[in-house]
Amino acid sequence: MQLAPLICVHDVPASSLWYQRLLGTHSGHGGDEYERLNDADGRLLLQLHRWEVEHHHGPLGDPGLPHGNGVLLWFELADFDAAVERALSLGVEVVRPSQLSENGNWEFWLRDPDGYQVVLTSPLP
Template identity: 55%
Template sequence: MRPQPLIAVSDVEKSSAWYCAVLDAKSAHGGPEYERLEVDGVLVMQLHKLDVEHHHGLFGDPAHPLGNGFAVWFETDDLGAAVERARGYGATVQTDVHLNPNAQHHEIWLRDPDGYLVVLASSRGAEEFAVQD
């Protein structure tokens, strides 16, 4: 089994650009209604326009805020490069790079264009990450 998360977004192309920049992902579909994002040829997430029904009906309720109580979590072998990409793109940082004492890895918490919490985390037991100002 492989996870293939799909989140509802207000602007698929804007969110695609954000995730591609921050995750170093590639578009595998493209378009204003649906997107598949891949890293090294592996599907890591899908984006779907909130108010487009397709064959399955509405994906989410436009009356409710997006991203509330939900985190999209990514483990990376190079947290330093991921942090540089996020900062370079101007991503909103909710919690800067820190050591998660429970997981024993470093992570940064970001907000995507729709307010989803996006966590980028180093591999468990990764060497100390130097916080860069």
């Protein structure tokens, strides 16, 4: 089984570039309405969908409500320190600076351009 979260965003191309820079992913689809972000091995990591586009499924959410309330996008990265540097170079809003968790791995909490909470972690020991 593989998890493939989908989030709604206001600007799919801009969010795609932002996540590509942050996570070191690449575009697996491209476009103004929908994007698939893949890792170096081609695995799907994250899907982006424009709020206003309904396609065949209808609306996916209400853009007037807080984005991602109660949901964290959690990414375990082998290059954690480099990912934190990339995040800082993007000028992210830091929610919690780098800290060692009670599980023994490092975490860095931030917000993406649409206000979703993102957590970067080092691998678990």
